[in-house]
Amino acid sequence: MGELRPLGEDLNSASRALAEALRELFESLHVSVRRYAARRRLDPGSVSRYLNGTRLPPWQVISDLFTDVAEHRGTAVTTEAIELVRGLYGSAVDAASSPKHAVEILEQQLADADHVSRRSSVRGDVLGDALLDRTQRIADLETRLSQLEADRIAEQRRADALAEAHPDVYGLVQERNALQREVERLGAALQEAQAQRAAAEGRCDLLERQLDAIEKATTAVLPAGQQSMPKILVVDDQPDNLLAMTAVLATLEQELVTVSSGREALKALLDHDDFAVIIMDVQMPEMDGYETCAHIKRRPRTRDVPIIFLTAMGTESEHSARGYAAGAVDYISKPFDPWALRAKVAVFTSIYLERHSQ
Numbered sequence: 001m002g003e004l005r006p007l008g009e010d011l012n013s014a015s016r017a018l019a020e021a022l023r024e025l026f027e028s029l030h031v032s033v034r035r036y037a038a039r040r041r042l043d044p045g046s047v048s049r050y051l052n053g054t055r056l057p058p059w060q061v062i063s064d065l066f067t068d069v070a071e072h073r074g075t076a077v078t079t080e081a082i083e084l085v086r087g088l089y090g091s092a093v094d095a096a097s098s099p100k101h102a103v104e105i106l107e108q109q110l111a112d113a114d115h116v117s118r119r120s121s122v123r124g125d126v127l128g129d130a131l132l133d134r135t136q137r138i139a140d141l142e143t144r145l146s147q148l149e150a151d152r153i154a155e156q157r158r159a160d161a162l163a164e165a166h167p168d169v170y171g172l173v174q175e176r177n178a179l180q181r182e183v184e185r186l187g188a189a190l191q192e193a194q195a196q197r198a199a200a201e202g203r204c205d206l207l208e209r210q211l212d213a214i215e216k217a218t219t220a221v222l223p224a225g226q227q228s229m230p231k232i233l234v235v236d237d238q239p240d241n242l243l244a245m246t247a248v249l250a251t252l253e254q255e256l257v258t259v260s261s262g263r264e265a266l267k268a269l270l271d272h273d274d275f276a277v278i279i280m281d282v283q284m285p286e287m288d289g290y291e292t293c294a295h296i297k298r299r300p301r302t303r304d305v306p307i308i309f310l311t312a313m314g315t316e317s318e319h320s321a322r323g324y325a326a327g328a329v330d331y332i333s334k335p336f337d338p339w340a341l342r343a344k345v346a347v348f349t350s351i352y353l354e355r356h357s358q
Contacts, residue, residue: 004033008054014095018088019053022062025069025085026051040064056096059089059333090335110207113200120197127190134183141176145169199324206329206347213343213350230276230352231255232345235265235292236310237284245279245310248338252345261285262292269302276352277345282311282323290326297327306348308332310341 004026007019029036033051037044042061049055062085066077148169232254234245242258249256257272259265262284269275278296282289289309296302309323312334323331330344 005048005052008049008052011053012095014088014091015053015056018056018085018092019051021085021088022057022065023051025065028069029072036068039068056092059335062089086335093335093337110204110211113203113207117197117200117204120193120200124190124193124197127186127193131183131186131190134179134186138176138179138183141172141179145172145176148172203329206344209347209350210340210343213346214339228274229254230274230349230356231257231272232349233265233268233275233278234258234280235260235262235278235284235289236281237261238281241281248341249345252342252349254349262287262289262295265292266295269296269299269305273301275305277348278305278307279310279341279345280307280328282309282319290322293323293326293328303327306330306351308341308344310334310336 004023007016011019026036031039033048034044036042037047040047040061046055046057050057050061066082066085070076232249232252234242234249234256236242236245236258237260239260242260246256246258254276257268257275259268263286265278265280280289280292284292287295289311293307293309296305296307306329307327308330309328310332311319320331329348332341332344
């Protein structure tokens with residue numbers, strides 16, 4: 001596993017071109033595959049398959065490789081080189097796109113969401129038990145304090161003696177107050193865990209529906225005579241990206257409304273009220289995707305329209321967490337899988353039709 005394996009057999013031209021570019025970058029580091037995998041805490045077999053073209057690496061792996069090459073050379077990798085590899089990567093993703101590949105992506109997303117849900121559930125149980133214990137202890141202390149207070153009221157003449165007989169009254173009050181503060185903290189933590197679990201369960205349900213959409217290889221289509229198909233709003237400040245999105249979603253046979261800024265998106269939502277989903281870029285001038293999403297969610301008329309963030313910023317937890325906190329239902333990194341995106345849009349279209357047919 002220390003040396004590079006030969007390029008895989010029967011590679012398509014896009015995968016071969018990407019693999020050759022990655023091998024050239026890797027060989028400039030002058031380290032073995034096993035040593036590099038250990039450095040980046042990766043599986044050596046996976047790294048070897050990334051470099052011989054038989055497996056498409058996540059973009060983060062390629063980004064880390066650029067960082068390591070820059071550190072080894074002592075100079076930054078040029079923007080031209082990065083854009084060249086990004087183009088090769090996008091071509092390889094498009095060439096590898098298939099229902100099977102999209103299923104693998106969505107199944108991984110489903111596994112991640114299920115993990116969050118199970119972790120939140122366990123945390124909720126632990127917090128619930130702790131909350132119950134503290135509540136019971138407070139009730140016990142309240143009873144004891146009430147008894148002591150009743151004794152004080154009934155026997156004013158013996159107040160001094162009572163204070164001497166029960167020197168722990170002040171300590172009990174302090175303990176009660178401390179426990180009350182802890183109960184408030186645990187209650188807030190429990191609500192947070194329950195909300196996180198509910199959000200993760202919702203994502204699990206959506207991902208399962210999206211997997212079904214790909215496996216059936218169909219999209220939601222209304223029978224003749226029923227209500228018309230809802231629109232799709234695409235927001236991106238790059239004309240090339242809007243053109244690519246139009247090509248990917250054209251097979252859904254729905255009207256696409258494309259705009260190039262957050263302000264234009266808000267205006268489009270005022271002009272139309274039949275959008276099934278909004279696909280929005282994050283990095284835009286003047287008003288970015290997060291700010292635009294916040295405006296949409298503040299309006300009663302548009303707060304229920306689902307928003308999918310589509311961005312080149314990556315899927316690191318801080319980016320995706322900010323996207324979900326802003327109100328998005330999904331967060332997809334570029335380059336994206338066309339099958340997976342179409343499945344997500346088809347499911348939200350189906351949900352829109354179900355709600356408006358009632």
